[in-house]
Amino acid sequence: xxxxxLRRYESQKAAYDNYKAWQALSPDAKQAxxxxxxxxxxxxxxxxxxxxxxxxxxxxxxxxxxxMPVLKKVQxxxxxGVGNSLGTALDAFYIDDTESVPVGGxxxxxxxKAARLSYTARASFSKKNSRITKRAYLKPDVDTYSAPFGQSxxxxxxxxxxxIITPLADTWREGAVLPAKxxxxxxxxxx
Numbered sequence: 688x689x690x691x692x693l694r695r696y697e698s699q700k701a702a703y704d705n706y707k708a709w710q711a712l713s714p715d716a717k718q719a720x721x722x723x724x725x726x727x728x729x730x731x732x733x734x735x736x737x738x739x740x741x742x743x744x745x746x747x748x749x750x751x752x753x754x755m756p757v758l759k760k761v762q763x764x765x766x767x768g769v770g771n772s773l774g775t776a777l778d779a780f781y782i783d784d785t786e787s788v789p790v791g792g793x794x795x796x797x798x799x800k801a802a803r804l805s806y807t808a809r810a811s812f813s814k815k816n817s818r819i820t821k822r823a824y825l826k827p828d829v830d831t832y833s834a835p836f837g838q839s840x841x842x843x844x845x846x847x848x849x850x851i852i853t854p855l856a857d858t859w860r861e862g863a864v865l866p867a868k869x870x871x872x873x874x875x876x877x878x
Contacts (some may be wrong), residue, residue, distance in 0.1 A: 731766030740837030758834035766830030780836035801835035
């Protein structure tokens with residue numbers, strides 16, 4: 688511990704005491720404190736429907752489609768702009784139930800973990816008090832949408848798909864108007 692830390696003790700003591708009191712709360716009390724500062728009307732709710740995607744590196748007779756919940760390509764409600772942008776970026780990489788069913792049908796594979804792309808938009812920063820330390824901070828409205836994706840053409844690798852999708856995601860991220868911030872994250876197949 689440094690002298691600098693010791694000098695900050697007086698100004699940080701109240702926040703530390705509040706933190707210790709928070710840790711002593713039951714899980715139900717913590718959930719109630721969380722609910723008190725969360726406005727459910729500002730929470731994005733992605734619409735998902737049954738759809739199809741093809742895992743990477745499949746060709747010919749081994750080409751299969753997996754039936755699973757996917758992001759509906761036209762979203763409505765809170766954060767719909769984020770969801771629609773994500774649906775546009777991944778348009779060729781999965782099929783939702785408004786499109787034609789793949790030739791040869793699809794299989795159910797409950798344990799399959801598809802590659803995913805998540806878009807997150809942070810905007811409308813407003814001052815809130817922390818439920819843990821009771822200190823004021825700027826809390827953004829956050830909208831996050833995530834969607835699974837697979838190959839868009841037979842034999843496509845995950846890396847080849849990223850070459851197509853990343854510029855679209857970069858364009859979306861760079862389109863943020865300050866103070867809003869946007870970010871995206873890829874999760875590889877099987878992770």
